[in-house]
Amino acid sequence: MMETYVRSLGLYLLVTLSALVVLGANTTAMAAPQSQSEWVQQPHLEARLLSEFSTISRGHLYTLAVQLEPEAGWHTYWMNPGDSGLATQIQWQGPEGSYFDAIQWPIAEKFNIGPLSNYGFEGTTYLLTDFSIPQNYEGSEVTLTAQVDWLVCEEICIPGSAELSVTLAIGMPNPASENTAHFSTARAQLPELVAWPAQFDIQDRQVTIVVKSADAVAMASEAGFYGFVGATELVEHAETGQIDTADDMLVLRRTLNTYNSETPDSFALQLTHPNRSVELRVSSAQQPEAVDAAAPAAASTGDVSFGLVLIFAFLGGLILNLMPCVFPVLSLKAMAVANSHGNEKREALWYTAGVVVTFLVFAGLLLALRAAGQALGWGFQLQNPWLIAALVFLFVAIGLNLSGVFQMATRLMSVGQGIDTHTGAGAKKSFATGILAVIVASPCTAPFMGVALGYAITQPPAIALLVFAVLGLGLAAPFLLIGFIPAIARLLPKPGAWMDTFKQWMAFPMYLTTVWLLWVFGRQTGIDALTLLLIALVFLATALWWLGKLQLRSQPGLFSRILVWVFLLLTALTYYSALNMPSQPTASSNGTENGQVSGQNWQPWSADKLAELRANNETVFVNMTADWCITCLANERVALNVDATRTLFAENDIVYLKGDWTRQDPAITEYLAQYGRNGVPLYVLYVPGEAPKVLPQILTPAIVREQVLSQ
Amino acid sequence: MKILLRLLAPVLFVCASVLPFATQAAPEIGKPAPNFSVVDTQGTTHSLADFAGKAVVLEWTNHDCPFVIKHYGSGNMQSLQTEMTEQGVVWLSVISSAPGTQGHVSPAYADELTANRNAKPTAVLLDESGEMGRAYDARVTPHMYVISSDGILRYAGGIDSIPSANPADIPRAEPYFANAARAVLAGDNVERPITRPYGCTVKYAD
Numbered sequence: 001m002m003e004t005y006v007r008s009l010g011l012y013l014l015v016t017l018s019a020l021v022v023l024g025a026n027t028t029a030m031a032a033p034q035s036q037s038e039w040v041q042q043p044h045l046e047a048r049l050l051s052e053f054s055t056i057s058r059g060h061l062y063t064l065a066v067q068l069e070p071e072a073g074w075h076t077y078w079m080n081p082g083d084s085g086l087a088t089q090i091q092w093q094g095p096e097g098s099y100f101d102a103i104q105w106p107i108a109e110k111f112n113i114g115p116l117s118n119y120g121f122e123g124t125t126y127l128l129t130d131f132s133i134p135q136n137y138e139g140s141e142v143t144l145t146a147q148v149d150w151l152v153c154e155e156i157c158i159p160g161s162a163e164l165s166v167t168l169a170i171g172m173p174n175p176a177s178e179n180t181a182h183f184s185t186a187r188a189q190l191p192e193l194v195a196w197p198a199q200f201d202i203q204d205r206q207v208t209i210v211v212k213s214a215d216a217v218a219m220a221s222e223a224g225f226y227g228f229v230g231a232t233e234l235v236e237h238a239e240t241g242q243i244d245t246a247d248d249m250l251v252l253r254r255t256l257n258t259y260n261s262e263t264p265d266s267f268a269l270q271l272t273h274p275n276r277s278v279e280l281r282v283s284s285a286q287q288p289e290a291v292d293a294a295a296p297a298a299a300s301t302g303d304v305s306f307g308l309v310l311i312f313a314f315l316g317g318l319i320l321n322l323m324p325c326v327f328p329v330l331s332l333k334a335m336a337v338a339n340s341h342g343n344e345k346r347e348a349l350w351y352t353a354g355v356v357v358t359f360l361v362f363a364g365l366l367l368a369l370r371a372a373g374q375a376l377g378w379g380f381q382l383q384n385p386w387l388i389a390a391l392v393f394l395f396v397a398i399g400l401n402l403s404g405v406f407q408m409a410t411r412l413m414s415v416g417q418g419i420d421t422h423t424g425a426g427a428k429k430s431f432a433t434g435i436l437a438v439i440v441a442s443p444c445t446a447p448f449m450g451v452a453l454g455y456a457i458t459q460p461p462a463i464a465l466l467v468f469a470v471l472g473l474g475l476a477a478p479f480l481l482i483g484f485i486p487a488i489a490r491l492l493p494k495p496g497a498w499m500d501t502f503k504q505w506m507a508f509p510m511y512l513t514t515v516w517l518l519w520v521f522g523r524q525t526g527i528d529a530l531t532l533l534l535i536a537l538v539f540l541a542t543a544l545w546w547l548g549k550l551q552l553r554s555q556p557g558l559f560s561r562i563l564v565w566v567f568l569l570l571t572a573l574t575y576y577s578a579l580n581m582p583s584q585p586t587a588s589s590n591g592t593e594n595g596q597v598s599g600q601n602w603q604p605w606s607a608d609k610l611a612e613l614r615a616n617n618e619t620v621f622v623n624m625t626a627d628w629c630i631t632c633l634a635n636e637r638v639a640l641n642v643d644a645t646r647t648l649f650a651e652n653d654i655v656y657l658k659g660d661w662t663r664q665d666p667a668i669t670e671y672l673a674q675y676g677r678n679g680v681p682l683y684v685l686y687v688p689g690e691a692p693k694v695l696p697q698i699l700t701p702a703i704v705r706e707q708v709l710s711q
Numbered sequence: 712m713k714i715l716l717r718l719l720a721p722v723l724f725v726c727a728s729v730l731p732f733a734t735q736a737a738p739e740i741g742k743p744a745p746n747f748s749v750v751d752t753q754g755t756t757h758s759l760a761d762f763a764g765k766a767v768v769l770e771w772t773n774h775d776c777p778f779v780i781k782h783y784g785s786g787n788m789q790s791l792q793t794e795m796t797e798q799g800v801v802w803l804s805v806i807s808s809a810p811g812t813q814g815h816v817s818p819a820y821a822d823e824l825t826a827n828r829n830a831k832p833t834a835v836l837l838d839e840s841g842e843m844g845r846a847y848d849a850r851v852t853p854h855m856y857v858i859s860s861d862g863i864l865r866y867a868g869g870i871d872s873i874p875s876a877n878p879a880d881i882p883r884a885e886p887y888f889a890n891a892a893r894a895v896l897a898g899d900n901v902e903r904p905i906t907r908p909y910g911c912t913v914k915y916a917d
Contacts, residue, residue, distance in 0.1 A: 084851045084912040086874055114915035116850055151777075151876065156813045157911045159777045159876035233907045258738070258848050259868055261905045 033141060033169045035176035040162035045070045045152040049144075049164035050126075052183045055174035056142070059135040061101075065179075065186050066090060066148050066164065068125040074154045075120040078108040079230050079268065082118035082237040086151040086159075088127060093145040097134030104128040106189035107277040108228045108270055110237075113155070117238040119228055120153075126186030133170075143167045191270050191279040199285040201630040202256055202263065203681065204697040207235050208631045209252040209269065209282055216250040222273040230268030233257045242700075246637035253634070253698065285630040306463065313467045317474015319506070327499055347430040348483020352476035354434020359472030360465060362438075367461050385604075386579050388521045389533055392514055393571070396537055397544060399510035402503055405541075406548030434476065524604060525578075532578035536571050543567030601646050605659035607667055610686075617688040619654045621708075624672060624682040627662040631697065632681040639699035648705055654685075738847050740904040744856070744864040745846040749805070751834040752818040752825075757803065759862065766895055767801045769856040770832070771849045771913060773814025774824050777876040778910035779852050783828050785878040788853070788870075791889055792831035798896055804832040807844030812914035814852065815839070841915040851910035855888040859895050866891035868906030875909075 037049040050065045068076055068088070077085040092100040106125060111118045133142050145165040151157050196213035209227070219225060220243050227243075229235050235254035242253040250271075266283040321327060400406060459467070482488050522530040547564050550556040603609070605622060613620050623640065625632035639645060640656075649656055661668045661680050672682055675694055683695035685707055695707050738745060744767075748758040759767065770788070772779055782788040792802050806821065808814035816824065821835045838844055847856060847867070857866035871884035887906045894901045 084910060086876070086909070113912045114917050115845070116912050116915075118912070149875070149877075153911075155914065156775065157777060259850075259905055259908055261868070261903060261907065 033167050035166055035168060035179055037164040037166055040164060042160035042162060043152075043158045044074045044154070045076070045150065045160055047148055047150075047160075047162045047164060049146050049166050050179045050182055051144070051166045051168055051176055052179055053168065053173055054176040055169040055171045056133070057173050058133055058137050058170065060173070061130045061132050062173075063183065064129050064131060064144065064146070064166070065182060066127040066129075066146055067182065068121075068127070068150065070122065070125070070152050071154075073122070074152050075109070075111060075118070075122045076125060076150045076152055077118065077120040078228065079103070079105050080119055080228070080232050080237075081151075082111075082120075083116035084113075085118050085120065085153060085157065086149075088148065088150040090127065090129065091147040091149075092129070092131070093147070094131065095133055095137050095139070095142060097136070098144075099132045099134075101130040104130075104190055105230075105268075105279075106186075107191050107272055110226060110228075112238065115238060118153070119237065124185070126182065126189060128183075128186055128190070137170070140170050141167055142170060191272065191277040194278045194280050196278075196280050198269065198280055198282040199630050200267075200282050201285045203629075203631040203679075205256040206631070206698045207254045207256050208634045208698075209254070210630050210634055211250040211252070211269075211271070211280070211282075212248060213250065214248040215278075216271060217245040217248060219271055219273055219276060219278070220245050220250050222275065225271070225273040227252050227254075228270040228272065229254070230270065231264045233259045233261065234263065234267065244634070244638040244700075246642070249634075249637050251634040251638050285628050309467060310470050313470040314474040314477070317471045318477055320471075320475045321478050322499060322502055344483045344486060348480045350428075350430035351434040351483075352473070352480050354431040355438055355476040356434075356469055356472035357431075358435045358438040359468040359475075363465050363468035367464060385521055385524045385529070388517055388524065389536075389575055389578065392517045392521065392533065392537065393540055393575070395510050395514045395517065396540060399507045399514065400541060400544050400548075402507035402510060404500070404504060404548075406544045407551050438472070438475070529578045532574055536574035536578060539567050539571040539574060543571060601649060602656040602658040605657040605668070605671075607671065610657060613655050613657075614686055614688070619652060619688065620657060620686040621649065621654050622657045622659065622682075622684045622686070624659045624661055624668060624680045626660065626680050629661075629680050635681060635683075635697075635699040639701050639704050642701055644701045645704050648701075648708055652708055654708065738856070738864055738867055740864055740867065742864060743862050744858040747836075747838075747843040747846060749836040749838050749843050751836050752821045753834070754818070755834070757834060757836060759858070762801045763862065764860050765799060765801050766795075766860050766892075767803065767858040768795055768892060769847065769849075769858070770802065770804045771844065771852050771854040772804045772806055773808055773852040773911060773914065774816070774828075775813050776852045776911035781876050781878050782853060782870060782881070783830070785881055787878075787881050789828065789830050791892075794889075795892060796831055796833060800833075800892070800896070802832045804830070804835045805838050805843060805849070806835065807838040807841045807849060808914040809841060809916035810839060812916075813911075814914055839916075841913070844913055844915060849913050851908045852913060853910055854908045854913070857888070857892050857895050857901070865895045865901050866904050867908075868903075869908045869910075872906070874907065 033054055035051040035054040039046045039048045046069045048067050050067055052063045052065070056062050066088075070076060077087045079087050081087050088103075090103060092098070094100070105127070106121060108119045109121060111120060131144065143165055144167075145163060147161070147163050149159070149161045151159050194213075194215075196211050196216055198209065198211040200207060200209040202208075207229075209229075225243065226240065229237075234257055235241070236257050239255060241255070242251075244251040244253070263284065266281050268279055269282045270277060270279045272278075478488075518530065518533070521533060543564050546560070546567065550560055550564065553560075602623070605624070610620060610622065623632075623636070625636065627633075648654075659665070659668045659671070661672075669678075672678060672680070675682055675684065675692075681697055683697075683699065685693045685695060687693070693707060696703060744759060746759045748756055750756050774780075774783070779788075796802050804825075806814055806816065808816075816837075818837065821837065824830070825832065825835060836843065843849075847854075849856075853870050855866065855868065855870050856864065859865050866888065868887060870888045871881065871886045873880040873884040887903055891901045891904065
């Protein structure tokens with residue numbers, strides 16, 4: 001009874017409301033659609049609103065324009081008004097759910113007032129805004145209102161505001177022909193939107209903006225070129241700043257604004273000269289926040305996505321199952337599980353736990369070792385040639401092992417055959433079996449563990465642990481699967497000779513990895529050091545081949561055993577001399593003879609190298625840089641990596657060392673601290689017999705020259 | 712070649728030093744505030760040293776500027792002046808408008824403005840040359856500075872957080888200047904010592 005009453009009341013209300021809505025629609029319909037508002041007169045400026053279309057459809061984007069007509073000599077302001085003034089603001093009103101985009105600002109002009117500057121617009125100015133009305137809008141017309149607030153200035157300023165409305169019909173879109181000319185003028189006043197990569201950073205109260213585009217470089221060479229920074233109080237507005245170009249890179253250096261208190265993540269930049277204007281976004285090139293000494297280190301080589309690494313770790317774990325000393329065990333266990341009834345799921349889970357825990361313990365051990373190493377000052381990063389070279393040895397050894405040149409710990413392997421005797425029911429036993437599976441399988445799994453190890457040693461602890469856990473999960477996966485779906489056990493291939501062939505196939509990815517590592521090493525050091533490392537590899541291969549031959553004999557002679565060690569020693573010696581090879585000899589050898597310097601003229605920095613050069617009374621220039629440091633990049637392109645400076649260094653026999661702090665190499669952190677710095681760039685000039693000279697953080701060829709020559 | 716380069720060095724040095732790295736002398740927070748010596752509407756010359764031991768507020772002003780009108784018309788500026796001067800703060804309103812520009816006033820008219828608006832500055836300084844304004848890098852009216860009793864600059868920037876000429880925004884804005892001045896008087900650190908100054912350009916002589 002009550003319910004019916006409420007329902008009919010609801011129906012009544014609905015009907016009444018609908019009637020009101022229809023009535024409302026009718027009243028607005030009486031005002032004829034108008035795509036131009038009335039002019040609103042205010043002191044020194046009049047304003048109106050225009051619509052590009054007189055009839056619009058729902059859910060699509062159309063454009064409105066606020067037209068400002070200031071008196072001659074008066075101007076309104078851009079998104080960044082400069083040292084004073086206010087950007088024009090528009091607040092939009094339309095039906096609920098309407099969308100209004102940001103103002104599309106026209107090309108700005110610069111107005112100088114005494115020592116100060118403003119950015120804005122004189123003459124007829126259109127502020128375009130895209131909008132849409134919602135799909136569910138029900139009226140046959142729509143009224144859109146702009147509440148516009150501006151500041152109009154000559155020498156003096158007057159604030160003004162206006163409420164401007166247009167009413168548009170809903171239906172088949174139809175342009176407002178009376179406004180067409182206005183909109184084409186308005187669009188001609190807009191800068192061309194471009195997506196040129198651009199970044200900025202702030203060092204030493206200098207804002208450095210780098211735009212990577214040949215077009216930007218071409219624009220900068222034109223008369224009347226200027227860069228309008230669309231952030232308030234970021235740069236000093238009055239100055240033009242310093243403009244440099246290098247190849248396809250435009251470098252704008254501006255003084256940080258005295259009243260800078262907040263730095264935006266990104267801002268709009270208008271580059272303009274009388275014949276072309278573009279607008280682009282410049283984003284902040286901030287130093288990575290987490291300062292982890294062992295952060296991912298694939299800087300010179302391109303980052304592998306972390307998800308991909310986890311997939312590979314899992315696949316790697318799966319492949320472990322196919323290794324000759326794991327697979328027979330797996331198939332036996334699989335049969336046992338498939339035939340047992342009831343507890344197989346629990347057993348499979350405990351087995352998995354055992355495997356994963358063992359892998360984690362192993363990873364933990366590795367990380368502890370690494371931490372100990374770091375405390376001793378070893379940086380486990382791919383910037384270190386010694387680590388790259390060590391990884392090269394590791395991978396070649398793994399490859400040779402997989403190819404069957406030599407075996408790993410054959411005695412352990414025979415123990416492994418007995419694994420099935422340890423199997424049994426019960427959680428503890430399964431867990432123990434998991435642990436045992438890992439240990440016993442280690443002769444076969446070691447090669448793959450080596451890959452994971454090589455990766456993990458360069459990673460932060462959490463990532464390294466995760467990689468190992470996933471590797472373990474991969475190893476346990478078939479078992480887990482069989483535990484839950486016993487029928488799968490029948491699908492497993494039978495153990496056989498194919499396993500060995502498969503293992504040998506796996507050697508080739510290892511060799512490819514070696515090639516990649518050698519390439520990294522070669523780039524870091526040079527062709528001479530690379531050649532020495534290759535020789536060391538030949539010695540290593542010889543040692544391992546001989547070891548393999550010995551493994552086949554029952555009683556190898558003493559001399560034969562010594563021979564293995566001789567070749568290993570030769571490997572170590574060659575490795576050592578490869579690392580101590582003066583890298584990139586190009587700079588020192590051809591510098592003085594002909595004054596022509598080409599190619600890379602710097603060597604990687606290390607504390608030892610610097611100490612050695614200074615002990616030899618060499619003049620040394622040290623540049624500490626990082627990929628994310630835009631100031632550093634700009635300095636290199638503008639002042640260091642230019643012919644004038646190369647020649648200067650060559651003629652004065654200056655050894656140029658460069659340190660890369662992209663991944664916060666602790667050795668460099670320590671070096672920076674010596675000069676009271678905790679960031680890059682840092683430029684230090686060492687002249688024999690003089691105190692080290694720290695150069696400014698903003699360089700030009702002239703500054704470098706002056707510092708070098710005033711020695 | 713090396714000798715030639717050495718001979719060239721002084722020339723290059725000069726070239727390098729002309730590079731556009733020099734900026735306007737910017738006032739620095741935490742450093743001694745720039746000194747000044749400017750005559751007020753009574754003909755008395757004031758310098759920063761005269762106020763040693765007292766906190767000093769500098770307010771750049773131009774009575775015809777809409778942003779100044781916003782804060783005087785609403786009584787906001789006067790109430791800040793009263794609050795500060797009652798606590799022994801020296802409040803100096805500074806006019807750096809050059810003769811013939813907006814905001815430039817005779818001493819008598821400046822006093823009349825003070826009386827009419829019921830303003831409570833300690834003194835109104837007439838910086839016609841713009842020397843004091845440039846020393847402080849004052850850019851707009853109103854532009855606010857707080858100097859602690861030890862002569863150190865503690866705040867430079869806007870009066871509040873909403874850049875507009877609309878008095879209705881005053882209660883909604885975060886009062887940057889007032890917060891800074893109150894912190895200095897309480898001996899606390901100023902949370903935001905530099906903020907965006909907004910207003911009309913100071914009408915300096917070119």
